[in-house]
Amino acid sequence: MSAIANDNFERLPKNYLFAEIGRRTEARRLRHPGEAIIKLGVGDVTRPLAPVIIEAMHKAVDELASKETFKGYGPEHGYMFLREAIAANDYKGLGIRPTDIFVSEGAICDGGNVSDIFGKDATAGITTPVYPVYLEANIMAGRQIRFIPCNASNDYTGDIPSEAIDIIYLCYPNNPTGAAISRSRLKEWVDYALKNGSIIVYDGAYEAFIRESELPRSIYEIEGAKYCAIELRSFSKTAGFTGVRCAYSVVPEELGKFHSMWAKRQECRFNGVSYITQRGAEAVYTPEGRRQTREAIDYYAGNAAIIREPLVELGLEPVGGVNSPYIWARTPGSMKSWDFFDLCLEKAGVVITPGVGFGESGEGYFRISSFGEREDTAKAMQLLKSLIYSL
């Protein structure tokens, strides 16, 4: 490979998870034409946008239609109307300022881009099983990776490392495992970071799914976190924005140079989010917006309960599905992830996600997403239950 190319790309894992799922699903469809296939694999929302968001976006589109109300470039870090709404609602009482908040077009982008402010020689601690963006962005940047295994022995929240790791990526409620983190365990991570001078990148994209009131909703509920943690949040799952694209990062002033570096990074390499999108996101914080978006989250939470129950009954020790939209469970009889995937697809016509797609530590597990239709979800679980009992 030429010296012009970033040869770190050669170190990227060959990950074709969703492409491979698509390929096998299509092959099954061709083998059994006309037979229904229920997809509970991909973590994409299916409920329409809330009426109050639709209304706000129509209004914003109309503003762009006339000279008097037209909007050109917006502020790179987001319109203050949205940054203020976020600070006042999502961080009420936590001392996060609107200027600590940076509006972006997606948590995937933030999760990757935040890597730009860290040095090449910094070490990156990645919990595993893992959603690929953190791992891949750090490999692209040429960093050394330290894997932090998450499993039943540590409630899927990782053991605090004995060595000092520079950047720690945590995601709770977790994708893919659906595990939530307790206040006391999160405090252990914050204390670790403060002691070692580490930075925690805390992905809270699934915060809206937290139901148990004793769980922390933001890392900034933990004392000292403002001095060591960046938090990422998204409207994707909270408000059904996976196709609209809006998220935000919180990089508090207390992080000093990291705050100013991130501000500079976004000013230089980013140019703000669509005005229409930001007006839509603002509407999420109105009383109707809160009520209407809550309805969709409750719908998915209802699905999660329907998925979780038979898995408990079957002894597959499911994690998640209480404070998260994902359910993670053992395959029956410790089957390989892909073998179980094939079995579910062939015999039940149900698409799940093989755990090994999130790294080797996911082998022998599978993930089910609660973002489908209620009726499909219930039917799929009925089919899976019969299938597993028949094994």
Added chain:
Amino acid sequence: MSAIANDNFERLPKNYLFAEIGRRTEARRLRHPGEAIIKLGVGDVTRPLAPVIIEAMHKAVDELASKETFKGYGPEHGYMFLREAIAANDYKGLGIRPTDIFVSEGAICDGGNVSDIFGKDATAGITTPVYPVYLEANIMAGRQIRFIPCNASNDYTGDIPSEAIDIIYLCYPNNPTGAAISRSRLKEWVDYALKNGSIIVYDGAYEAFIRESELPRSIYEIEGAKYCAIELRSFSKTAGFTGVRCAYSVVPEELGKFHSMWAKRQECRFNGVSYITQRGAEAVYTPEGRRQTREAIDYYAGNAAIIREPLVELGLEPVGGVNSPYIWARTPGSMKSWDFFDLCLEKAGVVITPGVGFGESGEGYFRISSFGEREDTAKAMQLLKSLIYSL
């Protein structure tokens, strides 16, 4: 600075161009309250969106309101309806495939992000004066910069370097100088890149402003360019999308590993552009869309002529304004850029952009943008003309 931080940020030039313009403009407003100030500084559009785009975006918003037509995650590289429209219209007859096109949320993002696929030790050739993103993204990545001076002696298109530079950033029609590049000079750059194994990043964000038919509109009009060039285009200035955010990069399959690395980079660190935005961009390519967006471009071109004419008359040797929305000219009596800025602001109430804000080679020059209102533009030029004659 801690080892965790990317210390390349310390090498970034302290560039507060638009912030400083804003500060001085505000101070003038306070000194002379009630006096009009005409801003011809920032390159932001002012015409509203075309009706056909507004209609398409309303329709897309409505689709997101109902379960049957809702759209979640779109393809990371853009919806095929848009990639096909771009290939068929902007690259007709040039052999660019829809799969060579990657839809993004802005040319600024692409201009910075494309740096991720290049190695740290690759050298970056940056024409100067320069719009900051290319320079800053390469400094952040820790690359060695080779400046390529653009001035009257080389028609503002740079001298072909005698040494081999790995990555060459070219922008034509140019921001800030407004210069266009001839087919023969562009062929020299392509030949240089092919000979040296360099990659050209060709920023064509202002392509829609090209009026002279003999000028190349795309680098792919030059033989061999598909083997050495990436092209960036944007809907920002073409269709007034500075607040809507949509652009695209062309990385042809012929670029081999660079094509697959960019595809991978976008899959990992990006998650596609708003469905609403992409439907709006698609409408640009309808017959009404072409006609309606053309009207706005013609309007700005009319402004450019109004700006250019008095500068010719005054002997300030303006560049640009024929095939571009920017006019670049010498300050009268070789005044320093900021001194001339202060003079225009104080005596005429007109905001221009000091050339030195685009790098040292811009000292003694200024930029005027044609994106203002027609009446304001004409009045500002009248005021500047009187001011300069009075010196």
